[in-house]
Amino acid sequence: MRFLRNTLAVSLFSVALLSGGAVFAATYDVDYTASKIGVRAEHAGKPFTGTFGKWTAEINFDADNLPASKITAVLDAASFKTGDKIYDGTVHKADWFNSKAFPEIKFESEQITAVDAANGEYKAEGHISIKSLNVPYSFIFTLSDPTQNPIHAKATLSLDRLALGLGATSDPKAEWVSKDVTMVLDITASAQ
Numbered sequence: 001m002r003f004l005r006n007t008l009a010v011s012l013f014s015v016a017l018l019s020g021g022a023v024f025a026a027t028y029d030v031d032y033t034a035s036k037i038g039v040r041a042e043h044a045g046k047p048f049t050g051t052f053g054k055w056t057a058e059i060n061f062d063a064d065n066l067p068a069s070k071i072t073a074v075l076d077a078a079s080f081k082t083g084d085k086i087y088d089g090t091v092h093k094a095d096w097f098n099s100k101a102f103p104e105i106k107f108e109s110e111q112i113t114a115v116d117a118a119n120g121e122y123k124a125e126g127h128i129s130i131k132s133l134n135v136p137y138s139f140i141f142t143l144s145d146p147t148q149n150p151i152h153a154k155a156t157l158s159l160d161r162l163a164l165g166l167g168a169t170s171d172p173k174a175e176w177v178s179k180d181v182t183m184v185l186d187i188t189a190s191a192q
Contacts, residue, residue: 025062025069028189031150035187037075041161042178048087054079059189061112063146069112071124075105095169102131115140130164141185150190157183 032055039050054076061069077099082088092099109126125138141155159181162168171177 050082
């Protein structure tokens with residue numbers, strides 16, 4: 001009788017979890033060696049690129065349960081490099097990343113919705129925290145077949161550097177550095 005009561009309790013608990021309240025999205029581990037976060041912009045009309053060498057991401061995603069899905073990414077501001085000595089010296093100063101005072105740049109989603117799920121297109125809406133600012137931001141990303149493992153996600157973001165407080169004092173009219181900066185995400189991750 002005790003066995004039957006315990007079995008029934010476990011079964012009811014399982015049904016409760018599956019039918020409502022606590023449903024969780026799958027957690028993914030990022031393959032940092034196969035993933036990249038890059039930046040493209042222009043200085044004095046000439047294009048340049050850079051990458052963040054250190055960053056972390058927490059990805060919880062389920063195409064069938066988007067309300068439980070969430071993306072959080074934290075970039076190490078000091079790890080950003082272009083390969084140009086002058087750019088790399090300037091970008092970490094107070095008017096730009098101010099890396100010493102604000103070592104992290106963070107994006108945290110608040111909502112993920114399907115744009116065209118059949119073609120793997122989703123929209124992440126949330127906030128970018130950079131320096132002392134917390135700026136609303138959304139972007140479209142494409143995802144390879146979520147039934148495959150690992151998954152591959154790509155996105156191209158257009159960022160207004162002035163809205164993010166980057167170069168607002170030294171180049172407020174974008175006469176030297178382009179106002180719009182492109183960030184390219186290329187992420188490979190495996191379900192746990």
